[in-house]
Amino acid sequence: MSTSSPSPAPDQTSPPVPERQAWLALTALCAGLFITLMDQALVAVALPSIREDLGASINQTVWVVAVYLLAFAAPILVAGRLGDRFGQRNVYLVGMAVFTASATAAAFAPTIELLIAARAVQGLGASLLNPQPLSIIHRVFAFNRRGAAMGMWAAVASSAGLFGPILGGLIVGTAGWRWVFALYIPFGLLAFALVALLVPRLPTGASRIDLVSAVVAVVAVAAVTLTLQQGPDLGWPVWLWAVFAAGLGASALFVWLQLRARRIGREALVPPELFSNRNFARGSFSVFTLGFAVYSMNIPIMLYLQTAQGLSAEVAGLMMIPTAVVSLVAAPYVGRLTDRTAPGVVSTTGFTSMIVAMTMFAAMMIWELPVPWLLIPLVLMGAANAMCWSANSAVSMRGLPSDLVGAGSGVYNTSRQVGAVVGAAALGAVMQIGIATTAFPTAMGLTLVLPAVLLVAGAAAVRGFQPDAPE
Incomplete structure (x- = not known):
């Protein structure tokens, strides 16, 4: 049984810390969250240069990204509970220290084998820190302010992968692949310092793991x-x-x-009563569909822009700017709207908008319309990103009791990461089949039909969100 009692749950009118301090804490947490979630897209741009410089095989090169995702996804379920046991702030700081130190090792790795090893440790660091912001949001913000806070978290989570190709193309093209990892060093140290200074120490409420x-x-x-x-x-x-x-x-x-x-x-470790909360159960499934769609869609889009339309890697990356900017700007406002509307309204609108954007992408790629036409679904995708991530996380997490929030954060983040892995694998298989049977642009367009169909199931899940009583 637990050896210490859970900390008091925040209520609607009396947050445990002043709201200004809570926002400063969240800003500090998001700085580190951004660089860990940007990694997959950022490093993927550097893979050709890494392969050439280190004389790596294709399989070794793929493992530079794959081992990070594997080490990231596997421990997340446990990492959320570690936050409950030892303090979310403390576990976050340990994770950021591990992430930054291993990024330094990756930047100076003399061989592909040592680079892969450093990337595995880096993924572990990312896994430790990733679930903690959701738990801290739940504990430092009042119930009726969590939607706004989740909006900021969602802005970071949904836009990080979109900025990766942009920064990656610029860094690799001008300074070389080692600077992709070197970039993490100052940002990691800054994030560590900000969290140490601005995030309050919160009481722990879990027994031994x-x-x-x-x-x-x-x-x-x-x-x-x-x-x-x-x-x-x-x-x-x-x-x-x-x-x-x-x-x-x-x-x-x-x-x-x-x-x-x-x-x-x-x-x-994961209390079964978590899933008796209808909104959490539905939100965990719908974030799986989001991870599947959002983290895999860049693959066929980037291949289409570079192979079918003949754009350079840098220009193709810059095409994602409208999506990233719209998502980043809109998400905080969407979060506030989530606090004021029925739980399913914003989420359903977001999922529907994302399905429409995916369908437009597919049609335009199959018809090989001029590149400027793609700006329409790119902007719509940015707005849809903001609505989906922000509302889904807010409604899913805010009704959980405080003693379950660490476990809930671990489950929620695991659902997202496993969705991303399944999405990448599924779209890879569909692309291979499509390339073997039809024209390249058509194959890339048809590939996007799969995530659009899965998002329909996610939309059905969020339509069932129900109002939850304040704590």
């Missing part, structure tokens, strides 16, 4: 993630299916351990 459940959770997520990441490239060998089966078995064992913990009166 169930180590058996923690290990099983990491094995389950790692095995499933590894299978989905590497399956398309390796041709789905038998041993990889065995890894996938082990991941599914570990997932079933993990669920049994959580149910057993409740029966014998112990604190579960």
Whole structure:
């Protein structure tokens, strides 16, 4: 049983810290969050230069990104609970220190093997810090201000990947691939200092971590993630299916351990009562569909712009500026709107807008319309990003009791990351089939139909959001 009582939940009128301090704390947290979520898109632009400079094989080069995503996704479920146990601020600082130190090692890596090792450690650091902002938002903002706060978090989370290709193209084209990792050093140190100064120390409310459940959770997520990441490239060998089966078995064992913990009166790593909260259960599924769509859509779009339309990597990256800017500017306002409207209104509008934007992308790419036409769905995608991420996170998390928020943050972030991995694997397979059977522009356009269809399921989930009573 827990050895310390949960901290008092914030209520609607009496936040635990002054609101100005809460906003400063969130700003500090978002600085670090931005660079960890930007990484995949930022580093992907540098892969050709890394391969040439270090004499790496294609498979080794792919692992520079893949190992980061694997180390990022696998421990997130546990990282949220570590925040409850040792303090969200403390775990965030440890994660940022690990992330920055390993980025330094990556910048100076003399071989591809050492670069891959540094990237694995960097992913672990990102995993430790990533769930903590959602938990801290829940604890330092009043109930009726969490939507606005989630809007700022969502602006960072949804736009980070969009800025990656822009910065990556500029840095690699002017300074070289090592400066992509060197960029993390000053930003990481700044983020560490800001969080240490501005984020308050909050009482902890969890007992010791169930180590058996923690290990099983990491094995389950790692095995499933590894299978989905590497399956398309390796041709789905038998041993990889065995890894996938082990991941599914570990997932079933993990669920049994959580149910057993409740029966014998112990604190579960992921309490089953989390999913009795209708909004959280629906939001966890819908953020999976968002991760699937948003983090994978750049692949066919970038390939189309560079291969079919003949744009350089730098110009193709700059094409994403309208999406990133609109998303960044709109998300805080959308967050405030979420506080004032029925829970499903903003979310449903956002998902519908994203489906329309994806459909427009697909049609324009198949018809090979001139590049300026793509600015229409790019701007719409920015607005849709703002509405989807902000409202989904606010409605999903704000109704959870304080003693479940760390576990909830871990589950929510895991859903997003696994969605991103599944999306990349699925779209990779669809692209390969499409290229073999039809013209390249048509293949890229048809690829975007898959995330659009999955987003329909996400839209159906958020339509079921219900009002929750203030704490």
